[in-house]
Amino acid sequence: MSEELGILIGVTKPDQVTFESRRPVSIGEYVILNYGIDKVLGLVEKSSISSDALGSSIRNYEEAFESKHVAAENRRDKSYKGYIRILGYVAELKKCKAILPALPPEPGTEVYEASVKDLDAIFAPSGQQWVMIGTLLRNTGVGARVDINKVVSRHLAVLAMTGMGKSNLVSLLAKEIARISGTMVIFDYHDDYSTLDMGSNNINLLDGRINPRLLSADKLAEVIEIQENASNQMHVLRLAFTEDVKQRKGEDFWDALIHAASEVGADKLYREAAAKVVDKIDDARRKFHTILDPSMTDPLALLKNYKINIINLVELTERQANIAVSFYLEELLDDRKKATRQNKGAAKSQPRFPAPILVAIEEAHVFIPKDEDTDTKYFASKVAREGRKFGLGLVIVSQRPRGIDANILSQMGSLAVMRMIQQDDQMHISAASEALSRDLIDQLTSLNPGEAIFAGQWVNLPTFVKVDEVKERKIGGDQKAVEQWSQLAALKQQAAKESSESYIPSGYIQD
Amino acid sequence: MLKEVFLGALRNKDVKISKIKDSNFHKILAEASSRWISYESVPEICESAGIDSSWNRRAFQGLQLYVIDAVAVTSTNKILALEWEEDIAGSARSELLESRAMVMEASVAQKAAGKADNICLDGSLVSRLTKSKPEAASEIVKKCTSCIFISKTSESRLQFGPMGSKAGDIYYYGHTSKEAGFSIPVETQFCHAPLFEVYARLRDHTPVIRIEIMSNATEQEVKSTLNKLRYHSVGGYPYCLKLAHNTCKITNEDIDRLASIYGLQNEQGARDALNE
Ligand SMILES: Nc1ncnc2c1ncn2[C@@H]1O[C@H](COP(=O)(O)OP(=O)(O)OP(=O)(O)O)[C@@H](O)[C@H]1O
Numbered sequence: 001m002s003e004e005l006g007i008l009i010g011v012t013k014p015d016q017v018t019f020e021s022r023r024p025v026s027i028g029e030y031v032i033l034n035y036g037i038d039k040v041l042g043l044v045e046k047s048s049i050s051s052d053a054l055g056s057s058i059r060n061y062e063e064a065f066e067s068k069h070v071a072a073e074n075r076r077d078k079s080y081k082g083y084i085r086i087l088g089y090v091a092e093l094k095k096c097k098a099i100l101p102a103l104p105p106e107p108g109t110e111v112y113e114a115s116v117k118d119l120d121a122i123f124a125p126s127g128q129q130w131v132m133i134g135t136l137l138r139n140t141g142v143g144a145r146v147d148i149n150k151v152v153s154r155h156l157a158v159l160a161m162t163g164m165g166k167s168n169l170v171s172l173l174a175k176e177i178a179r180i181s182g183t184m185v186i187f188d189y190h191d192d193y194s195t196l197d198m199g200s201n202n203i204n205l206l207d208g209r210i211n212p213r214l215l216s217a218d219k220l221a222e223v224i225e226i227q228e229n230a231s232n233q234m235h236v237l238r239l240a241f242t243e244d245v246k247q248r249k250g251e252d253f254w255d256a257l258i259h260a261a262s263e264v265g266a267d268k269l270y271r272e273a274a275a276k277v278v279d280k281i282d283d284a285r286r287k288f289h290t291i292l293d294p295s296m297t298d299p300l301a302l303l304k305n306y307k308i309n310i311i312n313l314v315e316l317t318e319r320q321a322n323i324a325v326s327f328y329l330e331e332l333l334d335d336r337k338k339a340t341r342q343n344k345g346a347a348k349s350q351p352r353f354p355a356p357i358l359v360a361i362e363e364a365h366v367f368i369p370k371d372e373d374t375d376t377k378y379f380a381s382k383v384a385r386e387g388r389k390f391g392l393g394l395v396i397v398s399q400r401p402r403g404i405d406a407n408i409l410s411q412m413g414s415l416a417v418m419r420m421i422q423q424d425d426q427m428h429i430s431a432a433s434e435a436l437s438r439d440l441i442d443q444l445t446s447l448n449p450g451e452a453i454f455a456g457q458w459v460n461l462p463t464f465v466k467v468d469e470v471k472e473r474k475i476g477g478d479q480k481a482v483e484q485w486s487q488l489a490a491l492k493q494q495a496a497k498e499s500s501e502s503y504i505p506s507g508y509i510q511d
Numbered sequence: 512m513l514k515e516v517f518l519g520a521l522r523n524k525d526v527k528i529s530k531i532k533d534s535n536f537h538k539i540l541a542e543a544s545s546r547w548i549s550y551e552s553v554p555e556i557c558e559s560a561g562i563d564s565s566w567n568r569r570a571f572q573g574l575q576l577y578v579i580d581a582v583a584v585t586s587t588n589k590i591l592a593l594e595w596e597e598d599i600a601g602s603a604r605s606e607l608l609e610s611r612a613m614v615m616e617a618s619v620a621q622k623a624a625g626k627a628d629n630i631c632l633d634g635s636l637v638s639r640l641t642k643s644k645p646e647a648a649s650e651i652v653k654k655c656t657s658c659i660f661i662s663k664t665s666e667s668r669l670q671f672g673p674m675g676s677k678a679g680d681i682y683y684y685g686h687t688s689k690e691a692g693f694s695i696p697v698e699t700q701f702c703h704a705p706l707f708e709v710y711a712r713l714r715d716h717t718p719v720i721r722i723e724i725m726s727n728a729t730e731q732e733v734k735s736t737l738n739k740l741r742y743h744s745v746g747g748y749p750y751c752l753k754l755a756h757n758t759c760k761i762t763n764e765d766i767d768r769l770a771s772i773y774g775l776q777n778e779q780g781a782r783d784a785l786n787e
């Protein structure tokens with residue numbers, strides 16, 4: 001048994017007790033109590049230190065100063081109190097069940113520091129599905145593992161203010177999934193992941209591109225930026241975007257589309273609209289030639305099994321990105337349905353992805369917004385509901401939780417929440433998920449970058465975690481402006497010196 | 512309370528205060544001032560012990576459960592001596608308990624003697640023993656000769672009573688100035704032993720305390736005593752006395768717990784316990 005830490009005092013309750021400690025205790029520390037039928041785990045939720053001499057009766061600074069000295073020499077002066085939340089029997093927690101003894105512990109019950117062995121069994125269980133993410137925040141000797149099976153089957157939301165380590169966590173998950181040869185797709189809206197280096201060739205980087213031929217007329221209108229309310233232009237595009245045009249490949253497709261649109265313009269009623277549509281097509285063709293690619297084969301074919309597929313969306317507009325993401329989600333879900341049916345011996349064609357996939361969407365408040373219907377939102381909600389059956393997991397990442405659709409947020413079985421100070425963000429999360437208690441949410445403001453609360457199905461217990469930093473990630477950190485400016489200035493000065501030196505006639509002696 | 516009382520006080524405060532602060536008041540202040548020796552004490556590292564006692568009782572249908580205890584404790588919380596007494600009796604008058612407590616303090620003082628550089632008792636020897644029988648009092652005095660008695664408040668009119676003072680002497684010393692210092696020691700007799708009375712302020716702007724010293728007290732000796740008291744003092748009051756008070760204090764809760772040990776807590780009785 002580890003060191004005795006303190007003794008229960010005051011009124012005890014089945015789920016909450018107070019103890020007098022021999023040393024100050026930190027919030028988030030785990031403790032063990034022996035009562036009921038076995039060892040019980042508790043979490044220190046509040047901690048206080050008080051001094052007899054430095055009590056609230058002090059009336060002025062002088063008294064405080066004098067009391068400080070007498071307090072320092074009185075070994076019985078300080079009281080260290082810890083407030084424990086009882087979490088349940090250790091043996092049951094290992095099985096992910098929180099069972100509390102029905103009777104409260106007796107005052108006088110001894111409190112012990114939880115041993116690394118006990119904590120490991122709960123927070124870092126063995127088994128291939130448990131991957132290492134970091135350490136417990138207050139017991140850094142204990143590893144923190146998460147159940148990847150639960151992430152894929154029940155989804156995950158990663159929520160925090162900007163710069164608190166969301167992308168770092170997703171990178172870490174990606175790294176661990178690569179290690180176990182899993183398949184993952186990350187939609188990278190800010191080019192956060194392209195520098196992710198995993199040593200071996202586990203990464204498949206690709207640019208987000210859209211094949212206009214595979215779109216519906218409405219979506220094509222969106223990507224070439226025809227206004228939604230321009231009904232004549234929409235009409236022209238619908239007429240022009242014929243099956244015949246859709247069959248053309250490469251540049252031929254654009255030519256044919258322009259041709260068809262001008263033909264619609266033969267009707268006097270639509271002449272003006274047709275001219276505008278032709279302009280828009282022309283514009284889009286030039287402006288977005290890296291994105292809109294009519295010669296592209298099936299985009300799904302570019303994704304690779306057993307790799308981390310990173311789809312770079314940096315160059316896409318918000319609408320284009322939305323269409324790209326929704327397209328992939330729809331196709332991936334279809335493919336996984338096919339694969340599942342095939343396993344049951346019912347599929348007609350071969351699926352591309354025979355094993356489950358985890359999809360991560362950054363900037364989820366943009367793609368899955370609260371009060372707007374987007375394509376991505378539609379398919380994300382399908383995946384959230386049906387993914388479990390078909391092995392398609394969703395990770396949504398956002399620095400603006402209050403902007404995310406509550407319905408989808410509530411389907412996320414697991415949560416990783418880092419520092420968050422906005423009240424309405426906190427409220428939105430607590431309303432959408434019962435995994436995070438009010439008490440835990442109150443702790444969010446005190447977290448530092450890289451520190452997180454993990455809750456929900458991917459952990460045995462809500463846990464404070466210090467997430468490992470993925471050192472290989474180069475972008476994502478704040479740019480250091482002053483440093484870079486002075487570097488640049490130094491370079492410029494050197495260049496100026498060199499160029500002025502060239503004016504100095506040779507043989508001229510500087511003093 | 513009736514709000515009229517406050518209103519009346521507001522209306523009459525000047526008249527009432529002027530009864531105390533009459534012309535005599537300023538004469539006495541001037542006298543107090545002339546007896547005051549300005550002195551900023553220098554903390555002298557030492558071990559001071561405080562002695563205090565406490566008693567409480569609870570009545571149960573004609574029975575009295577009572578407790579008396581006394582302790583000597585240093586300012587670093589080292590207990591030098593302790594005594595206690597608890598019993599259930601047919602009667603336990605408060606005067607009796609009070610005097611028993613004093614006897615106990617004296618006995619604790621005797622045990623603690625020599626174990627600390629400086630032993631302080633709470634209160635005034637004189638005022639605590641005035642009602643005792645002479646033999647009992649001198650018995651106590653004998654045990655406390657090396658102790659000093661310190662009180663935060665006092666009714667003694669030894670010094671300014673002859674001038675027709677209305678308040679206790681401590682009041683006038685408190686009003687002369689706010690600076691650290693002490694009054695010229697005044698010698699009296701108590702139980703045929705010499706006793707010196709000194710008013711002192713350990714630091715500027717702290718309250719005046721009254722000190723009784725049972726041995727000879729020259730100015731130099733008073734200064735040395737003040738230096739020792741100054742070390743480990745809080746707000747101009749020795750911390751050991753505060754600790755002693757807190758250590759021995761018998762609260763109502765304590766006496767209830769004790770009653771529960773005797774199985775008395777369910778009895779109906781007059782609940783006339785005293786302390787908070
Ligand atoms: N686990 C960690 N340990 C230490 N530092 C970290 C950790 N996670 C993140 N950081 C630091 O915080 C910086 C920002 O991290 P990251 O890019 O993951 O934040 P983010 O939440 O994704 O921000 P944004 O909202 O801008 O996307 C990193 O560059 C790194 O310096």
Ligand SMILES: [Mg+2]
Pocket residue numbers: 166167168192476
């Ligand atoms: Mg990020």
